[in-house]
Amino acid sequence: MSLTLRKRRVTLVMPTTRMGRMKAQAMKTAEQVRPMANTAREVAAHRIEDARVWAAPKFDRAAHSVEEQIAPKVSAFLVQAAEKIDPAPSVRRRGRWSTIALLAGFAACAVGVVLYRNNTRQWADSMKDTTADASRWSGDRVEGISSTEESIRPGDETSRKMY
Known part of the structure; x- marks a missing residue:
């Protein structure tokens, strides 16, 4: 008699207490759900990989777009703002002496x-x-x-x- 058959016989025997019956039912359900959980994990891993493959070029294009189009405009805006708020330059005598x-x-x-x-x-x-x-x-x-x-x-x- 194999070990698996012995386990099945043990699980088929209905315990007398309520807690024991709930435990037996949970173990039976876990055995049924385990293959589905493994399949779901594999499918999720493939989907995540597919999403990463799709998203990587999109992020790269977005980064180049920001670098080439948006960043120069923001930089020019900041330079203009700095020139507007900068007070009149004072006479620097230190430069002459050096x-x-x-x-x-x-x-x-x-x-x-x-x-x-x-x-x-x-x-x-x-x-x-x-x-x-x-x-x-x-x-x-x-x-x-x-x-x-x-x-x-x-x-x-x-x-x-x-x-």
């Missing part, structure tokens, strides 16, 4: 660059003079070495041959 300060800063930078370049040229010229003096001094020193001193330094001949 411009003057900016131009003074540029002028100071230009003067600094010119002075830096002049100083660099002078330094380079003085280094050339110093280098020339050093080479003259070292040249005099080399020429002043006697032949006896050259014989003392045997490594100098080897280094001359290498170069």
Whole structure:
């Protein structure tokens, strides 16, 4: 004897109390309604999906319509309203002073660059003079070495041959 048959026998037996009879009737009705509820759920899911498929392009078209037609008109209206309620513009002196300060800063930078370049040229010229003096001094020193001193330094001949 299968389990389902046993359940059916249990449900077919009529309970003696009123509450038990109502419970048995509710269980019997639930078994009958369950397949219909499943079908209704599936149909509702399909209908909701169909509605979404239909509504999505409509919303997209409406959004583009608002963006291209209504939004520019509303924007122009708001700009006009702002111009109408805006008080007369006051004289702004702060803008002049900031411009003057900016131009003074540029002028100071230009003067600094010119002075830096002049100083660099002078330094380079003085280094050339110093280098020339050093080479003259070292040249005099080399020429002043006697032949006896050259014989003392045997490594100098080897280094001359290498170069």
